[in-house]
Amino acid sequence: xxxxxxxxxxxxxxxxxxxxxxxxxxxxxxxxxxxxxxxxxxxxxxxxxxxxxxxxxxxxxxxxxxxxxxxxxxxxxxxxxxxxxxxxxxxxxxxxxxxxxxxxxxxxxxxxxxxxxxxxxxxxxxxxxxxxxxxxxxxxxxxxxxxxxxxxxxxxxxxxxxxxxxxxxxxxxxxxxxxxxxxxxxxxxxxxx
Numbered sequence: 218x219x220x221x222x223x224x225x226x227x228x229x230x231x232x233x234x235x236x237x238x239x240x241x242x243x244x245x246x247x248x249x250x251x252x253x254x255x256x257x258x259x260x261x262x263x264x265x266x267x268x269x270x271x272x273x274x275x276x277x278x279x280x281x282x283x284x285x286x287x288x289x290x291x292x293x294x295x296x297x298x299x300x301x302x303x304x305x306x307x308x309x310x311x312x313x314x315x316x317x318x319x320x321x322x323x324x325x326x327x328x329x330x331x332x333x334x335x336x337x338x339x340x341x342x343x344x345x346x347x348x349x350x351x352x353x354x355x356x357x358x359x360x361x362x363x364x365x366x367x368x369x370x371x372x373x374x375x376x377x378x379x380x381x382x383x384x385x386x387x388x389x390x391x392x393x394x395x396x397x398x399x400x401x402x403x404x405x406x407x408x409x410x
Contacts (some may be wrong), residue, residue: 243385276388278380282368283360286347291360294386296354299409301382302401304336305362305373308349311375312395317355319398324357331384332405334358339368339376364366383408 225253276302282292293301304320306313324334338346343361350359362368371380381390381404389407392400 249372273356278386278388279367279370281368281370283362286343286350286359286361289333291358293335293365293382296335296382297386298331298384300332300384300405301380302332302334302405303380303382304334305339305368305371305379306336306377307339308345310339310376316377316395316397317353318402319352319396321355323401324355324397327405328356335360337362337367339365339373341385379404381408 257264278293280292280294281369283373284290287312302320302323304316306316308314320334320336327334336357337360339362340380341361346359346361372404375393376391379392379396379401380388381392383389389410390404392404396404
């Protein structure tokens with residue numbers, strides 16, 4: 218009886234610690250202390266809060282090198298000088314699938330701008346991902362992270378998760394969960410500040 222009680226207390230403590238850690242980590246090596254509030258009624262989103270790192274704190278995005286659906290390699294450092302919307306997702310994830318048409322709309326509106334949309338599919342085989350992207354006619358850049366090494370570097374604990382990176386390669390904000398195009402645009406505006 219005593220051992221069961223101790224085991225239950227330890228289990229509860231671990232759960233509390235895990236939840237605390239998850240809710241108090243915003244981006245790799247940084248804390249945020251300012252926010253911008255936006256409101257949108259599309260896709261049942263309302264009063265969303267965008268967390269933005271203060272100008273005096275620079276958190277460099279972790280560089281990586283992954284292959285796209287055609288086997289071409291891309292490094293995040295190749296995109297220096299451009300704004301980057303970095304999105305982590307998987308084909309089996311319902312919120313990811315719901316967000317994809319919004320990302321495609323954003324891509325179509327911004328494809329000739331200095332914004333680069335990079336979606337990183339984590340943990341699935343190339344043929345599964347390619348079939349999903351082709352059948353939905355998505356045109357934004359898709360990279361494959363088969364061993365989830367990049368997702369691990371970015372502390373991805375749930376998907377979709379998106380990072381917004383400025384032209385100098387600094388993480389400006391992070392969003393966990395699906396977004397609509399208005400929310401994406403609000404985050405992108407923070408990259409100009």
